[in-house]
Amino acid sequence: xxxxxxxxxxxxxxxxxxxxxxxxxxxxxxxxxxxxxxxxxxxxxxxxxxxxxxxxxxxxxxxxxxxxxxxxxxxxxxxxxxxxxxxxxxxxxxxxxxxxxxxxxxxxxxx
Amino acid sequence: xxxxxxxxxxxxxxxxxxxxxxxxxxxxxxxxxxxxxxxxxxxxxxxxxxxxxxxxxxxxxxxxxxxxxxxxxxxxxxxxxxxxxxxxxxxxxxxxxxxxxxxxxxxxxxxxxxxxxxxxxxxxxxxxxxxxxxxxxxxxxxxxxxxxxxxxxxxxxxxxxxxxxxxxxxxxxxxxxxxxxxxxxxxxxxxxxxxxxxxxxxxxxxxxxxxxxxxxxxxxxxxxxxxxxxxxxxxx
Numbered sequence: 001x002x003x004x005x006x007x008x009x010x011x012x013x014x015x016x017x018x019x020x021x022x023x024x025x026x027x028x029x030x031x032x033x034x035x036x037x038x039x040x041x042x043x044x045x046x047x048x049x050x051x052x053x054x055x056x057x058x059x060x061x062x063x064x065x066x067x068x069x070x071x072x073x074x075x076x077x078x079x080x081x082x083x084x085x086x087x088x089x090x091x092x093x094x095x096x097x098x099x100x101x102x103x104x105x106x107x108x109x110x111x
Numbered sequence: 112x113x114x115x116x117x118x119x120x121x122x123x124x125x126x127x128x129x130x131x132x133x134x135x136x137x138x139x140x141x142x143x144x145x146x147x148x149x150x151x152x153x154x155x156x157x158x159x160x161x162x163x164x165x166x167x168x169x170x171x172x173x174x175x176x177x178x179x180x181x182x183x184x185x186x187x188x189x190x191x192x193x194x195x196x197x198x199x200x201x202x203x204x205x206x207x208x209x210x211x212x213x214x215x216x217x218x219x220x221x222x223x224x225x226x227x228x229x230x231x232x233x234x235x236x237x238x239x240x241x242x243x244x245x246x247x248x249x250x251x252x253x254x255x256x257x258x259x260x261x262x263x264x265x266x267x268x269x270x271x272x273x274x275x276x277x278x279x280x281x282x283x284x285x286x287x288x289x290x291x292x293x294x295x296x297x298x299x300x301x302x303x304x305x306x307x308x309x310x311x312x313x314x315x316x317x318x319x320x321x322x323x324x325x326x327x328x329x330x331x332x333x334x335x336x337x338x339x340x341x342x343x344x345x346x347x
Contacts, residue, residue, distance in 0.1 A: 026142035044140050045161030048133050049168045067139075070146045074139030 059085030249322030266325030
């Protein structure tokens with residue numbers, strides 16, 4: 001795997017949000033999910049930048065959805081994690097858990 | 112009371128300067144969240160971040176072409192500068208209130224007292240000539256720069272305009288460092304005229320920037336549909 005194919009921290013969070021949301025994963029629910037889980041305001045522009053990188057890497061795919069009046073007649077773009085993306089998330093999780101394991105400084109949620 | 116419509120200027124800016132291949136979806140998402148109760152300030156902040164991130168992201172993805180395009184644009188602006196300086200040498204002398212022709216006109220043909228107004232008109236005339244020339248070169252260079260990436264011209268043209276804005280800011284700062292704030296704004300004894308000339312010069316810069324964006328097609332009314340259908344279009 002090249003360095004370019006590795007998942008960044010924010011990219012991983014975006015992918016996890018897409019997996020959580022399921023079929024209705026477009027910009028609004030993704031950014032709301034990230035805000036809810038991280039407790040921080042998220043810029044939609046940065047969510048799309050991450051999604052475009054993930055699509056380039058082949059970890060997510062997208063398709064145009066319906067346009068609604070509250071969106072000014074603009075179509076939604078729905079995102080889905082690909083099989084390759086899912087594998088990458090699992091690999092990243094495995095690597096992180098291994099790194100986490102056996103660190104007394106991080107046990108019990110205390111830093 | 113909070114308006115149902117998102118801030119117009121912010122929406123216009125995002126529509127025209129947004130560089131993300133998913134710009135329509137970004138605008139739709141912002142509109143949707145705004146109508147769900149987000150503030151105008153939130154919309155503005157999201158707009159500026161979306162423009163900045165979209166620009167940086169797209170430029171970074173196509174660095175070589177962006178550098179080549181901006182370099183070409185700057186060469187064209189260099190040619191403009193050469194022509195402008197030559198032209199200014201000639202017309203600033205020919206139109207000057209100090210020339211024998213102006214003195215003759217304002218002593219024989221027009222009332223002498225009008226010469227004082229002509230001194231102001233003189234600066235406006237110079238600015239008009241320079242702005243017209245700058246507009247032609249700006250629009251042409253913007254058009255040429257856009258040709259480097261016809262499938263998605265926005266990032267490359269906006270990046271070129273931003274580089275020109277950077278140079279504009281640099282020239283102002285350099286003048287302040289060299290001469291101090293008072294020296295660039297105010298000529299001793301002619302404060303108002305100094306300020307007037309300063310405003311005229313800045314309006315010429317703004318004309319060139321607007322021309323670059325216009326020539327590059329960024330200010331055209333844009334068809335509102337997603338500019339991307341899958342990842343393959345981006346890899347053109």
